[in-house]
Amino acid sequence: MIEILTPAELDRARATGALVGDILQALRERVDVGTDLLEIDRWTAAMIADAGAVSCYVDYAPSFGRGPFGHHICTGVDDAVLHAKPHRYRLAEGDLLTLDLAVSLDGIAADAAISFEVGPPRDDEGGALIAATERALAAGIAAARPDARIGDISHAIGSSLRGDGHLVNTEFGGHGIGTTMHQDPSVPNDGRPGRGYRLRPGLLLAIEPWVMAGTDELVVDEDGWTLRSATGARTAHSEHTVAITEDGPEILTLPSSARG
Incomplete structure (x- = not known):
């Protein structure tokens, strides 16, 4: 299913996106060496509840997982990059942490992810990985213009990652995202320009390199659930929910502090 949101639904999506961005920013500021991943999950649950929103993850049970996810946020450390279940682990200095969050507010979902290092970096690798995903995310968003195609976004992301x-x-x-968290169209992180679904306002x-x-x-x-690098190498992940508008892409999941 591919949804095209009405202007009223898009306004609700903006509110959901702002909530996701603000929760992730609050977590980034609160997390420190010694923070337990289960604490992060509890903090997230409280912020979602306080906003009158609903987690998209607690009851999430796709074919590739093992039963319902059962937590409110994904917490990947170092080699864990996707669908990382929170568990009892206290963050150590230099850990590369990825937080991936999706919530629904007033019937519209938004999804975003950030990666950052906890305390002083161990070396230059973590920062370089994070920067590569952020550059690829910016490239993909820039390509998400009305009448472009999904392949244009995928090609921009893949070219950026390979260039690094x-x-x-x-x-x-x-x-795709809207009244549910995961929808068509799929947006691969590499592809051929000019191919795939044509982007429409709404x-x-x-987008998540x-x-x-x-x-x-x-x-x-x-x-x-947790997907890790096969070699134990460190990983990074950056994601925003973006609306296609007549004027171009609009990032919905920026924190309030980054909004104009």
Whole structure:
């Protein structure tokens, strides 16, 4: 299903996106060395509830997972890049943490992810991985213009990642979003320009480049959810929900502090 939102629904999507961006920013400011991943999940649950919103993850049970996800946010550390289930672990200095959050407010969902290092960096690798995903995300968003095609976004992301020397995995990527978290069209992180669904005003897309240092192979953790780099290499992931408008792409999941 591909949804085209009405102007009224798009206004609701803006509110949901702002909430997602603000929660992620609040978590980034609160997380420190010694923070337990389950604490992050509890903080997230409280902020979602206080806003009158609903988690898109707690009851999420797709075919590739093992039962309902059962938590409010994904918390990936170092080699864990996607669908990472919170568990009892206290963050150490230099850990590369990815937080991926999707909520629904007034019937419209928004989805975003950030990666950052906890405390002083261990080396230059983590920052370079994060910067590569952020550049690729910016390139993909810039390509998300009305009458462009999904392949234009995918090509922009893949070209950026490869230009930074990374291999690109296309098993998991971005997606349509609206009244539900995951919808068509799929937005792979690499592709051919001029191909795929033509973008229309009112379409919402979650655009999400991610990388693994030196590999493009994933393995599934014992929890049946967490996807890790096959080599144990560190990873990074950046994501925004974007609305296609007549004037171009509008990023919905920026925190309030980054809005004009």
